[in-house]
Amino acid sequence: MCPTPAPAGRHWDGSPRVTHRPRPLRVTATSPSRLLRAGQHGRCRHCGNRIDLYPRTDQRPIALHPTELTAAHVPESCRWHLSGGIAHPHGDGSAWCRIPHAVLCPRRTPTCRPSPCLEALRRQLAVRTRRLTDTGAFTPALPSSGGAPAADADGPDHPVVQMLLCRYLAERPVEGLRCVAQTRHRHHCANPVLATTSPAGTWRLLPTGPQRGQLALPDTLMAVYDLGHLPYSEQLRWRAQHCPAHAAAPGVADLALAGWQPFDALLHAAHIHTRLPQPPARRHGRG
Template identity: 70%
Template sequence: MRPNTASTGSPRTRQPRRPLRVAATSPSRLLRTGQSGRCRGCGHRIDWHPRADQRPIALHPAELATAHVPASCRWHLSSGIALPHGDGSAWCRIPHAVLCPHRTPTAPAGPHIQALRRQLAVRTRRLIDTGAFTPTPAAACGSPAGTTGRPTRPVVQLLLGRYLAETPIEDIRCVAQTRQRHRCPQPVLAPHTPQGAWTLLPTSPQRGQLALPAALMAVYDLSRLPYTEQLRWRTQRCPAHAATPGAADLALAGWQIFDPLQHTEHIHTRLPHPTPGRPGKA
């Protein structure tokens, strides 16, 4: 038995940090504490969870009574995966897009949902008035290109598929966790690695998608890079963390499968202008 010794220092009031690990049976490699974020439109907390098709969805962090939520807006979690509709319990989760005061509601909601939207709107106004939050301009949330003509949400071709990025190519950030348990600040577009190239490609070459009128669109093409480089981009990791596959992810990769019918506003028919001082080709 270890003897009890009197402590000569100050009492310990801070609990030690527990190392977080990813379970081998987990459908997602994402750490639970890494799923939280902030909405760029209203500044409120959101919880990111992968769906069954691996697409991320932002859910309101608190559970709501199922009776107050429309059936089409009910979600529940199972093994870290977000599934639509309720699981039969009296509580459910709701997508943040339904409550976000920065968005215009597309469907009528009940009085409880409207009251919660008003509460979030008041909090957003307080955050803005105190300078704690600056909403993202509408132009930055959509697809219009900036002064250089570069799309704010570019279409990228890699691993025999096309994906819609959540930020410009230069701003895509590594999702791995550092030793200090923060998200890696390094970009995926590293200066000393093979670069992709902007090119014009047919609009709908993917299998299983409806054909659109013959047209060309600007795509950041990574298909000529080695497989390991394409995989690094798909997993959204910097070169250093790509070499350490055991490191956990602290955020979801921000890719969406590109659909020319659903993402029409992100289709650009002209190549972007080159940006001086930026890595990569235009």
């Protein structure tokens, strides 16, 4: 007796075989934020507790406490809410809200008068910080000296970059900027933003200029990495902090926030350099 093979698309008993096709997830082009939830988590460098990073409406990042709190226990000036992945500095009318981590961080001075509930939560974070420090899982960041950093041969550690008619302070040197996009294998892209196949910016001495109505000396020159001469699409790629490969993919998501801060001549005075970075000296071989 010869066995009868099961028809294609069915099990041995004749029941239909259901195949589940993976549905690719993409970020819509109209989304105000391309950051995935997996890329929002981080650790406070002062206390080691978990934080959630979100962009604000002015594109500056803010660290929020990872859980929602009862709005009645949070001062009105400290209430935040999320909408479309963007953090807004006020409540949304609900009974819950988010709160900046700076209000609860045990290594910082509270920016507002905390309620008894917030004081209890602050003590819990302090106990967790002590536990992480005692077990060696966390080392508090050393306080900065406050002086202006010296310009090295390769360039400043936090350069001022000009693009899209605005100036931004980078989180690291231009050569060390890394793509924040997610790869097909759901890993963080390791490609640099400064690619050899794309045109690069030029270092120029430009006036500091008044920012947002502030008073500044017009004749004060500072080193700026200027991208203004590049095409508009190339400047958008730098602003999104994507490599050329991910800039061509419109639905790609991000696993980290872009490390740009809107440049402020007063707040970022320590990162102003009055001399252009010198290119590395070439070594002459013996001939």
